[in-house]
Amino acid sequence: MSSYSSSTLHQARGGKFKKAMVQYGIILAFIALCVVIAVAGEWAVATGLWTENYFLSQENTLIVLRQISINGILAIGMTFVIITAGVDLSVGSVLGLAGIVAARFATTSNSMAIGGNDWPLLMPIAVAVGIGLVCGFLNGIVLSKYRLQPFIVTMGMLSAARGLTLLTTDGNPVSQLRDNFRWLGNGYVLGIPVPVLIFVVLFAIAWFVLNKMTFGRYVYAVGGNEKSARTSGINVLRVKVIVYTLCGVLAAMAGIILTARTGSAQTSAGASYELDAIAAVVIGGTSMVGGIGTLRGTLFGVLIIGVMNNGLDLLGVQSYYQQIIKGALIVFAVMLDPSRKQQRD
Template identity: 75%
Template sequence: MNPTHSTSSGISFFGRHQKRLHKYGIVIAFFALCLIVALVGEYQVSQGAWSDNYFFSDANMLIVLRQVSINGILAIGMTFVIITAGVDLSVGSVLALSGIVAARFATNNAGMAIGDTATAVLTPLIVALGIGIVCGLINGTVLARYRLQPFIVTMGMLSAARGLALLTTGGNPVSQLNNDFRWLGNGYVAAVPVPVIIFIALFGLAWLLLNKTIFGRYVYAVGGNAKSARTSGINVIRIKVLVYTLCAALAGIAGLILTARTGSAQTNAGAGYELDAIAAVVIGGTSMAGGVGTLQGTLFGVLIIGVMNNGLDLLGVQSYYQQIIKGVLIVVAVLLDPSRKNQRD
């Protein structure tokens, strides 16, 4: 047998299937991770450490989905931003600010009481969305109109929004939230947690927006080559403003849900959440160089992080290792990004 022919055949096989492997690699990685966690769980059972393998139980699957819903909502907006070759470091702080101000309209304290169920949910929702939209408009307008680096502008908003959150309450949490509002974070609809339903609904709407509308095509065009997009008549400034507004608005919704789930609005809420959102998007195959990425990939990136965190918790691994693993995953995902080759060439 000719060794050269064998080597060429191997290279040819991977060449033919490179796109397919890149497309479905994240799905394979997700199911492989689930299998590894389940097998380790079986080993724990065999050693008598567990009475049964809890990982694949219905209760644990719902826990995982509820846990990933917040990061999932943030990652949806972050996907749009990163596709335009940007980044938003302020989503964690916007989440905290939105949650705190919205909670002020959902407390049982005298003077801030909500009269009926619809108002108890609708008023905080409008407030949280409004704050997110304002923060996003500021981010997008400043960085797009003055052509500043997204890293710098959103880092400034990160600090400003966190400061406003502290200023709003004097550094104290907002508690005693009414039960109607808390249903957003702890309620169920047909045995499915409300945060999961909201995440799925937002994901579906975002998928349609990105894949079935002119706006979605413009988002990819701006990320692929902003100069060419501008030459072809696309209003690049408007697209960037809308993208950052969308991202911050989703952060506002995430802050609302997190506050409802925990039962109080904390000034330090959302710290580091921007890193988890970026990690999910990058692990899901969206290129930091812009122009490449899918929400489907982001979904599996979110699930991988959620399963990893849940599995390590079940196995009794310290949370510090979760941060290390996420850091490694981000670096590996960037190294495997096909667009890096084009940048080097």
């Protein structure tokens, strides 16, 4: 075999390896993280720090899944937004606003309830989703119609939504929530936490839209090259408005689950949640410059953050170090971004 043929074969094998790492690297990283934490747990048992390996227990698995459901729902919407080369910094504040208004329609407290305290379960859900829809729509229409930077527009919504959250209750939390509302955050169906089921259903719908529908192709086209997308007849304004509206609705749904899970609505709820959502999307391989990304990658990005937080908590690692590790993961993922874009092209 000639040296030219050997070199060509070597390059082909190298290309296949790189392609495989792009496609399955996030899955391997998740498996490796689970193995490392499980081994650390066994060490903790062997040294007498633990009586059993809690990380591997079924109870802890359900706890992790319940914990990641909120960030997972936020990350679904954030994936759509970032694929269009945008970003939504307001999801945490929209979550807090939707959650506290929903709580006022689900509380038994006469002083906090709006229009009585016997509303059906559908009412707080509908009101919260409506708030998320309006906030997301405003983000999308303003940044699209006036060609403004998503960073600036959504930062403005972040501030406005947080102010409205405080104004709604004069800075007071809302408690005494009805049992049927709290079931949305703490209930089980066939042994599976309700938040996890909601997340799975929303993820399946979003995956179908992004991968099987024409709108999904439009989302990638707008993120890949907005000018070319507009030239080819795609209504860029409509795509962006729908994407940001979807992100706002999902933030509201996450707010409902968080409020139901904690049993009260706090005015500070959702603070910095947008950072975890962005982190999950970026770690999952979605490019910040747009046009590249998958919901599968986002799913494993959410799992990596959730498992890492859970494992480090169980091992007694201080939250300060957890933030450092999370920041390093984000930077590392962004460093890989150019190679991923090159590989896709």
